[in-house]
Amino acid sequence: MWILFAFGSAIFAGITAILAKIGIKNTDSNLATAIRTIVILVFSWLMVFIVGSQNTISEISTKTLIFLVLSGLATGASWLCYFKALQLGDVNKVTPIDKSSTVLTMILAFIILGESITLLKVVAMVIIFIGTYMMIERKKTEEKAVKNNKWLVFACGSAIFASLTAILGKIGIQGVESNLGTAIRTIVVLIMAWIVVFLTKKQGDIKKIDKKSWKFICLSGVTTGISWLCYYRALQDGQASIVVPIDKLSILITIIFSYMFLKEKLNKKSLIGLILIVVGTLSLLV
Numbered sequence: 001m002w003i004l005f006a007f008g009s010a011i012f013a014g015i016t017a018i019l020a021k022i023g024i025k026n027t028d029s030n031l032a033t034a035i036r037t038i039v040i041l042v043f044s045w046l047m048v049f050i051v052g053s054q055n056t057i058s059e060i061s062t063k064t065l066i067f068l069v070l071s072g073l074a075t076g077a078s079w080l081c082y083f084k085a086l087q088l089g090d091v092n093k094v095t096p097i098d099k100s101s102t103v104l105t106m107i108l109a110f111i112i113l114g115e116s117i118t119l120l121k122v123v124a125m126v127i128i129f130i131g132t133y134m135m136i137e138r139k140k141t142e143e144k145a146v147k148n149n150k151w152l153v154f155a156c157g158s159a160i161f162a163s164l165t166a167i168l169g170k171i172g173i174q175g176v177e178s179n180l181g182t183a184i185r186t187i188v189v190l191i192m193a194w195i196v197v198f199l200t201k202k203q204g205d206i207k208k209i210d211k212k213s214w215k216f217i218c219l220s221g222v223t224t225g226i227s228w229l230c231y232y233r234a235l236q237d238g239q240a241s242i243v244v245p246i247d248k249l250s251i252l253i254t255i256i257f258s259y260m261f262l263k264e265k266l267n268k269k270s271l272i273g274l275i276l277i278v279v280g281t282l283s284l285l286v
Helices: 002-023 029-051 053-059 062-088 091-099 101-111 119-135 142-173 178-199 203-208 211-237 240-247 250-261 268-285
Strands: none
Touching (some): 002 029, 002 211, 002 250, 029 053, 029 178, 029 203, 053 178, 062 091, 091 101, 091 142, 101 142, 101 240, 178 211, 250 268
16 A cells, blocks of 8 residues: 555656746745745645544654654755756756655665665666666756756755655654654744745745746645655655655656646657666566
């Protein structure tokens, strides 16, 4: 059952990237992140009350709470980097870098969580790494190269913090109902996101957001909320070294939609890289 939740997470995460890309086109990325987190918070707590897990808050241990908070902080940092990268670069270039967190997460899962290392997992990890590397397209002109470097730095930061999110979340989610755990860590992400908005003095830009941007920012918040609920439900029962790669298959959904709606195309090398990522990930299910 956790495999189905993992695939559900991937589908909605893939849709999120496209909605967010459109939503932040004319909006500061940090402000957009903070706004969409409000939507996620409302959605996640709504799910908590639907399943009735709010009554178990008093039963959460200090250790569980600490790891949920740390996971929330890592998520906030990953998001801020990710959406800044999306604002500076193409979806089909930013997403592969962000999804490279798969390999790092698998390594950390082996080291920190003590999950089993098999030859199949090692081969899959190598295939995913090669595929990700092939999808990183270098710009040729000097002007574009400078811009490329900027989004690349943020995209790499997103991948690193995303890996920490998965490991910390795996530890924290074990001692709490998954919907409640997701809702608690979302509070941390919300606080962090708005602190960044006020530090950068972008709160006044809310008045400048047009209706179209509001619509897509909020929609991306809903899809993210659904993705998170599926993701942490899968993490609760499944191995992080398998759940995370499946979740990162969202790259396939993202690239398909980026071609359909944003007219972003992959070259032959990137397409081969994408195929390798998909093959490497699906091999983990054998």
